[in-house]
Amino acid sequence: MSRNNKRPRLEESSEDEYEEEIISRPSSSTSFSSQQVVKTQPDADSPDEEDLDRAVKAVCRYALSCEYKKKTIRREDLSKLRSDSLKKSLNLVLSRAQEKLRHVFGFELVELPNMKEKSNQSQTQRNGGSGSTQTQQQTQQQALSSSQAIKRPPGGSSGTYILRSVLKEEHRTPDIIERPTREYQMTGIVYVLLALLFINGQNMSTADLNGHMDRLKLTKTIHGVEGITTREELLQEFIKDGYLRRSKIPDPDTDEPQFTYTWGPRAMVEVGHAGITAFVISFFGDDLDEDTKQDLGRKIFKQAGYIQQ
Numbered sequence: 001m002s003r004n005n006k007r008p009r010l011e012e013s014s015e016d017e018y019e020e021e022i023i024s025r026p027s028s029s030t031s032f033s034s035q036q037v038v039k040t041q042p043d044a045d046s047p048d049e050e051d052l053d054r055a056v057k058a059v060c061r062y063a064l065s066c067e068y069k070k071k072t073i074r075r076e077d078l079s080k081l082r083s084d085s086l087k088k089s090l091n092l093v094l095s096r097a098q099e100k101l102r103h104v105f106g107f108e109l110v111e112l113p114n115m116k117e118k119s120n121q122s123q124t125q126r127n128g129g130s131g132s133t134q135t136q137q138q139t140q141q142q143a144l145s146s147s148q149a150i151k152r153p154p155g156g157s158s159g160t161y162i163l164r165s166v167l168k169e170e171h172r173t174p175d176i177i178e179r180p181t182r183e184y185q186m187t188g189i190v191y192v193l194l195a196l197l198f199i200n201g202q203n204m205s206t207a208d209l210n211g212h213m214d215r216l217k218l219t220k221t222i223h224g225v226e227g228i229t230t231r232e233e234l235l236q237e238f239i240k241d242g243y244l245r246r247s248k249i250p251d252p253d254t255d256e257p258q259f260t261y262t263w264g265p266r267a268m269v270e271v272g273h274a275g276i277t278a279f280v281i282s283f284f285g286d287d288l289d290e291d292t293k294q295d296l297g298r299k300i301f302k303q304a305g306y307i308q309q
Contacts, residue, residue: 048085051083051085051086052086052089052092052093052096054083055081055082055083055086055093056093056096056097056100058081059078059081059093059094059097060097060100060101060105062077062078062081063097063101063107063109063161063163064105064107064163066162066163067107067162067163070240070241070242070266072112072160072161072162072242072266073109073160073161073162073163074159074160074161075159075160075161076159078090078093078094078161081093094109097109101163102166106165106166106167106171107163107164107165107166108163108164108166109161109162109163110161110162110163110164110269111157111158111159111160111161112158112160112161112162112242112265112266112268112269113158113265113268113269114157114158115158115245115264115265158265160265162242162266162269162270164269164270181226182225182226182227185224185225186225186237186238189218189225189234190238190243190244190267191271191276191279192216193209193212193213193238193244194243194263194267194271194276195276195279195280196209196212197209197244197261197262197263198263198273198276198277198300198304199280199300199303199304201303201304201305202262202263202304202305203260203261203262204260204261204262205249205258205259205260205261206258206259206260206261207258209261210231213231218231218234219231220232222234238264239264241264241266242264242265242266242267243263243264243266243267243271244261244262244263244264244267245261245262245263245264245265246259246260246261247259247260247262273301273304277297277300277301278297280296280300281293281296281297281300284296
């Protein structure tokens with residue numbers, strides 16, 4: 001009596017398992033155990049995880065070293081840190097590096113604004129604003145958001161980046177993060193200058209800035225700051241680091257060249273208008289109620305040229 005050989009029923013594989021391709025279906029005399037199967041080849045465009053991890057670490061090291069020197073990070077320099085197999089995966093590398101920078105080092109990679117267009121009062125008024133509260137909320141949301149690899153500022157891409165701290169204020173105290181004395185001195189000076197520029201409509205002439213600095217005892221000769229002996233050296237360092245921007249005034253009334261000072265790109269993303277407003281309000285003491293702080297914030301933004309909406 002002949003035996004009826006039935007083709008064994010193939011069970012559907014789980015979605016979590018690798019997809020398998022059956023090379024040869026079994027005949028009536030072939031058992032299921034002898035079927036030949038192979039794993040599907042991985043996508044040729046998928047980056048190698050080892051190369052990807054190596055590129056992510058290289059981007060993090062390079063970004064941290066640039067931040068230590070207050071040096072801007074250029075996109076083309078980041079591109080050179082990839083291997084040939086990752087030529088089409090720059091966004092993936094930056095996304096992975098951004099995640100590591102945030103969760104391990106407390107920084108995030110932020111693109112600097114395009115400063116080709118002169119930043120003046122009329123430009124600020126066109127941008128508009130509703131006060132320090134809204135701006136502060138936007139700044140906090142940007143710092144905490146991780147939906148993008150790199151946050152892009154309005155006005156087009158600049159192709160340059162810096163690292164910005166995402167640590168909460170309570171984690172930035174001197175007891176936790178100890179900084180050199182010179183860094184505290186320079187930070188204090190530049191914050192005061194940024195506040196003066198902001199309240200003055202976000203720009204100031206050389207004569208006006210020098211007058212304010214004279215009253216702050218930051219005269220032509222400066223004592224007590226390591227590596228800084230003159231006011232010009234102080235301003236040059238702030239300009240080099242991107243906190244200040246200096247534009248030459250054509251055809252000045254004096255024989256000496258005159259300049260207009262505005263915020264630099266680093267100040268825009270690292271400090272921000274909300275941050276400098278909070279800095280100014282802090283001088284009024286900690287006893288102010290929230291309504292008074294909000295009212296002060298609105299007045300500061302109005303003085304800076306923002307239109308209430």
